[in-house]
Amino acid sequence: MYLTRLKLIHFRNYEQLNHSFYPGVNVLYGRNAQGKTNILEAIHICGNGKSFRVNADSKTVMEGKEGAYLFAEYVESMDRSVEVLIGRDRKKSLKIDGIPAKNLKELLGNLFVVVFSPEDMKMAKEAPSLRRGFLDGEISKIRPSYVDALKNYTKIIAQKNAALRRRENRDTGAVIDAYNAQLAGYIRIILKNRKSYVNKLGEYVRETHRAISGGTEEISIVYKETVPETGIAETLKKLRERELFEGSCTAGPHRDDLEILLNGKDIRVFASQGQLRTLMLAVKTACLKILEESTGHTPVLLLDDVFSELDQTRKKNLLRTLKGIQTFITTADDADAKLLARAHLFYVENGTVRERQPG
Incomplete structure (x- = not known):
């Protein structure tokens, strides 16, 4: 193309x-x-x-x-x-x-189309929401059904947060249970897609990063989930009392993050600007390879x-x-x-x- x-x-x-x-x-x-x-x-x-x-x-x-x-x-x-x-x-x-x-x-x-711009370096170092947004955008290109699951999850999370903030009657707990029942299926879809993508991304990033850096540095990328893929319903149930107390959803894909390590150290703390740029170039090239593999x-x-x-x-x-x-x-x-x-x-x-x- x-x-x-x-x-x-x-x-x-x-x-x-x-x-x-x-x-x-x-x-x-x-x-x-x-x-x-x-x-x-x-x-x-x-x-x-x-x-x-x-x-x-x-x-x-x-x-x-x-x-x-x-x-x-x-x-x-x-x-x-x-x-x-x-x-x-x-x-x-x-x-x-x-x-x-x-x-x-x-x-x-x-x-x-895959793009690298200087703004992308913020993704590696700044708020987890940038890394989640990056993941969601790339997965959406190859799995359109993922967009629907993400939209539904986001909508229900907003409704659940509103109910948690109100806490206006004794039935709030039952309402939260009902929202959790709806969320469990979408969480499963989101986690499955994100973790699968990150596994493939890590493989290609390591390969491309070695090629650009000359093999002098080692990169690893890990998906950090706040609700384990096994036992989603049970985890949400255990979190209910804490969420009722805090008045907000405390865990789920909207709170997850990507951990990126350079030679075993957190890239947000230890990477130079040149190393950071090399990493993001490897990430974007890896995204291109995944797109190519998925679409032909x-x-x-x-x-x-x-x-x-x-x-x-x-x-x-x-x-x-x-x-x-x-x-x-x-x-x-x-x-x-x-x-x-x-x-x-x-x-x-x-x-x-x-x-x-x-x-």
């Missing part, structure tokens, strides 16, 4: 763009704030239906315009396309191969400001891992662009893109 053409109208700083791209490595280089990351963002929206930079896609509409238009043409076994129309009023319409899509769920599973299609890989804080050896090792993957790389450093001798180079300046020959 690879992107062949991207058209943009009134998207970010692009008044109009209509540009072809190539299989292999495409490098977008130029000074900062010229529109390099905007191209990656547009590709991500066409693949995943949302920006990786802002919560409201309406913020991507060019200032003074009512809407933005995005069109991505790509090759699977045949020519295919995705169109996205984003309104400043937050309305969004989607088309797949020219046919209107009913919802975002219909878009997922067409143009597969090689996703498009987007690497934003990927070379920052990597030494020359790790840069070269990273590039070796990208063989056979269409990759879009942004950099503000001309020297990094020259490092990519076999890449297709595109100079980005003030919302325009011009292809340049290497050398």
Whole structure:
């Protein structure tokens, strides 16, 4: 799978763009704030239906315009396309191969895209909710039914929390038991999917991390559950009195976390910025491999400001891992662009893109 053409109208700083791209490595280089990351963002929206930079896609509409238009043409076994129309009023319409899509769920599973951005490093070091969100997003790409289980679980947890906060009569305990009975099945589905994904993720992360770091460091990833997969109903029952006392749900998939260790030490405490970046690159490459294994299609890989804080050896090792993957790389450093001798180079300046020959 690879992107062949991207058209943009009134998207970010692009008044109009209509540009072809190539299989292999495409490098977008130029000074900062010229529109390099905007191209990656547009590709991500066409693949995943949302920006990786802002919560409201309406913020991507060019200032003074009512809407933005995005069109991505790509090759699977045949020519295919995705169109996205984003309104400043937050309305969004989607088309797949020219046919209107009913919802975002219909878009997922067409143009597969995996992105690395500097913001991803927060996932490894900051709140557990970021790691849970990452897991849920990646699993949803390969198991659409997981989305429904997660939505139902989240809805019931909100209802249970509301009941726990009220504690207005003696029947609250019975109400909580009823919610727990509903939650048990969804917890089982979520845990099964998350743990299965983490096991596969850990395997691929170790493999890719060794390739990028030169085998000098060892990574392990462990899913930390607050309700064990065996005995879910019994655990929820034991927690009831504590939850009634505290007035909130104290355990469940919404409280779980990922533990990431570098050479046996917590990465949140002991990793340098370069080590952290190497880890997240390995994680994102592992996500791509899982998607490829699950769907039979090689996703498009987007690497934003990927070379920052990597030494020359790790840069070269990273590039070796990208063989056979269409990759879009942004950099503000001309020297990094020259490092990519076999890449297709595109100079980005003030919302325009011009292809340049290497050398």
